[in-house]
Amino acid sequence: MTESSRTPWPRDDLTRVPYWVYDAPEVYRQEQESIYFGPVWNYLGLEAEIPQSGDYKTTFVGDMPVVVTRAADGGVHAFENRCAHRGALLALKNKGRAKDFVCVYHAWRHDCEGNLLNATFSRGVNGEGGMPSDFDRAHYGPRKLRVTTLCGLIFGTLSDETPPIEEYIGEPVLARLKRVLHKPLRIYGTYNQVLPNNWKLYFENVKDTYHSSLLHTFFATFKVSRLSQGGGVIVSESGGNHVSYSLTHQGGEDSEFDKERLRANQEEQFTLQDKSVLNIVDEFGDGCHVQILSVFPGFVLQAIHNSLAIRHIQPKGTEETHLIWNLIGFEDDDEQMQVTRMKHANLVGPAGFVSMEDGAVGGFVQRGSAGSPNESTVVLMGGSSTETSTSRASENSIRGFWKQYRQLVSL
Amino acid sequence: MNPDLIERTRLSASLGYMMEDYVRAIDTDDLERWPDFFEPDCIYKVTSRENVEAGLPFGVIYADSRAMLQDRVKSLRDANIYEGQSYRHLIGRPWVTQVDGETVRAETSFMVVRIMRDGQSTLFATGVYQDVLRVTPEAIRLRERIVVCDSSRVDTLMALPL
Incomplete structure (x- = not known):
C-alpha cells in the first residue's frame, strides 16, 4: 500500500491503531530515524556482560549494529559497529575481549572508545597513493552513542536531546x-x-x-x-x-x-x-x-x-x-x-x-x-x-x- | 575388534533403540509416554551451546523430577495455547562416553523438523542430547538429559519437548 492510499490516522486518537503501522515498509524506515536515532534511551545490555576492561558485546539500536565496550578506565562506551571507511563490521563476535578493533577489510584500527587510531597506508606506499594530505582521521571514526548506566543496565542514545535516564523513565x-x-x-x-x-x-x-x-x-x-x-x-x-x-x-x-x-x-x-x-x-x-x-x-x-x-x-x-x-x-x-x-x-x-x-x-x-x-x-x-x-x-x-x-x- | 569396543557398540545399539522410542513418543503425539523415559528423580534441561560454553546454567526448560515432566505434558494438553504442530526427530547413533556400573553417559545428535498446521516445515532445532542413563537388564532410563541446541534461537515458541 502506498502512503497516499492508506487511511489517515486521526492525530489525537490513541484508541484506534490502523493495521498498516505493523507492516508498511515506509513506517519501519521512519521508525529507524525518528525513534532509534531520536531522543530515546536504547537498551544496550548489562554491565555484568562486560565486567572487565577490554570486554565487549555487540548488539543493535534499531537496525544499526553497535559495539558496547568497557574501556581501560572502566567506563562503558558504545559506537556503531561499522568501519567509517567501507562500512564493514568492526566486531564479528557476540562477545569478546579486545585491546582494539581492527577492521578486517583494510585494517583500520580503532580504540575501545570507538576512535579511529590509524588508517592503514594513509601516507601511501613508497611515496605513492595514500589519503589526501588533509585527511583527518578524527572525522572517520564510527558514530558514537552517548551512554548511561542505571542499576547495572546500559542504555545509549544518538540524540543530544535525550533527558537524563532517571527523568526519561x-x-x-x-x-x-x-x-x-x-x-x-x-x-x-x-x-x-x-x-x-x-x-x-x-x-x-x-x-x-x-x-x-x-x-x-x-x-x-x-x-x-x-x-x-x-x-x-x-x-x-x-x-x-x-x-x-x-x-x-x-x-x-x-x-x-x-x-x-x-x-x-x-x-x-x-x-x-x-x-x-x-x-x-x-x-x-x-x-x-x-x-x-x-x-x-x-x-x-x-x-x-x-x-x-x-x-x-x-x-x-x-x-x-x-x-x-x-x-x-x-x-x-x-x-x-x-x-x-x-x-x-x-x-x-x-x-x-x-x-x-x-x-x-x-x-x-x-x-x-x-x-x-x-x-x-x-x-x-x-x-x-x-x-x-x-x-x-x-x-x-x-x-x-x-x-x-x-x-x-x-x- | 577389542572386547571393550564390542561392548560399547552393543550398548550404543541398546541406547539407540530406547532413543528411537523416545522420539517416536513425541513425534506421534504420544506425549503422555514421554516422562516414562526418565527416572523419577531426574534432570531434563533444554539449553544452548552458547550457554554451556559460557558456563551459564539456565536454559529454556528445566525440570528436576519426572513429576515436573508430567506437569508439562498436562499443561500442554490443558492450559497452553499453540497452533497445531508436530515434530520429526532424526537422531544419530548414541556415542557412549563413559560406563560406570549401571550408569552410562552418552551423546546423541538430533535434528528436529517442525511441521505446522498449514504444512510449513522448518528445521526447528539441531543439537546433542547429553545423557546420563541408568542401564539395567529391565530398562534403560534417563537420569539426566541435557538438550544442548546448536543455536540460541528459538522460533516463536517451543511447545513440544525435544
Whole structure:
C-alpha cells in the first residue's frame, strides 16, 4: 500500500491503531530515524556482560549494529559497529575481549572508545597513493552513542536531546525498577526468541495487562493471577514506560471469572504433581510476585515469581522481531535461590507454562490483519486514558505506548 | 575388534533403540509416554551451546523430577495455547562416553523438523542430547538429559519437548 492510499490516522486518537503501522515498509524506515536515532534511551545490555576492561558485546539500536565496550578506565562506551571507511563490521563476535578493533577489510584500527587510531597506508606506499594530505582521521571514526548506566543496565542514545535516564523513565516507574535491580546482578542464561511479527505488537503485548489471565490460562487455572486480584498499572508521563504488578492472590474461587464463563474456569481443575515450581521466596519483602516493567522503545524487566529477566526487543524488518532474553539473579544468590530461579524460568520464555503464547499471539495479529491494512485495532478498555490505573482491565499502558510513539513518529 | 569396543557398540545399539522410542513418543503425539523415559528423580534441561560454553546454567526448560515432566505434558494438553504442530526427530547413533556400573553417559545428535498446521516445515532445532542413563537388564532410563541446541534461537515458541 502506498502512503497516499492508506487511511489517515486521526492525530489525537490513541484508541484506534490502523493495521498498516505493523507492516508498511515506509513506517519501519521512519521508525529507524525518528525513534532509534531520536531522543530515546536504547537498551544496550548489562554491565555484568562486560565486567572487565577490554570486554565487549555487540548488539543493535534499531537496525544499526553497535559495539558496547568497557574501556581501560572502566567506563562503558558504545559506537556503531561499522568501519567509517567501507562500512564493514568492526566486531564479528557476540562477545569478546579486545585491546582494539581492527577492521578486517583494510585494517583500520580503532580504540575501545570507538576512535579511529590509524588508517592503514594513509601516507601511501613508497611515496605513492595514500589519503589526501588533509585527511583527518578524527572525522572517520564510527558514530558514537552517548551512554548511561542505571542499576547495572546500559542504555545509549544518538540524540543530544535525550533527558537524563532517571527523568526519561519517570519517578514512579523508576522506583519499581530499583525495587528489583537493587544489588549487583548475575547472568544465568540467554536465548533469542524469534517472533513472527512487528516489534510493536510485542511491545503492546508486554503492556497489555488485560490479556494476561485470559490468553495465559496456566496461572488462571491455578487461581494464581486474576484481573480481580490487587495490583495496578503505572504509566509514565511520556506514556512509553510502564510497570504492571499484582499482589498475591488470596486463593479461592473467582466469581468475576465465573460470570464471564471463561475457558479457564470451565475446565476441570488440574493440580501440579510437583508444586515446587510455584514455591515463591518473597525476596523483595513486599508480597508482590508479578511485575512487568518496560522502557520505550526496547526494554522489558520481568520479575515473575523468582524468575528475573531482561528482554530486549530488537526489530528485524516489518514482520520479524528478536527478543533477546537474559535470565538474571543477584551475585549473592545462594545455591537454593539459583535452583528456585531456574525452576521459575519454566514459567516464562518460548517454552514457558505461563507465557509461551506471547511468542505466537503477535503473529496471530500480523496474519489476522493481513487483508485489512485500512482497518484499525481497538484500544478502548478503560476509555481513552493513558494514566496510571488500579485496574488491570484497562489498556491505558498500550495507549501510553502510542502516545510516545506518535510524539516521535509523525504518520 | 577389542572386547571393550564390542561392548560399547552393543550398548550404543541398546541406547539407540530406547532413543528411537523416545522420539517416536513425541513425534506421534504420544506425549503422555514421554516422562516414562526418565527416572523419577531426574534432570531434563533444554539449553544452548552458547550457554554451556559460557558456563551459564539456565536454559529454556528445566525440570528436576519426572513429576515436573508430567506437569508439562498436562499443561500442554490443558492450559497452553499453540497452533497445531508436530515434530520429526532424526537422531544419530548414541556415542557412549563413559560406563560406570549401571550408569552410562552418552551423546546423541538430533535434528528436529517442525511441521505446522498449514504444512510449513522448518528445521526447528539441531543439537546433542547429553545423557546420563541408568542401564539395567529391565530398562534403560534417563537420569539426566541435557538438550544442548546448536543455536540460541528459538522460533516463536517451543511447545513440544525435544
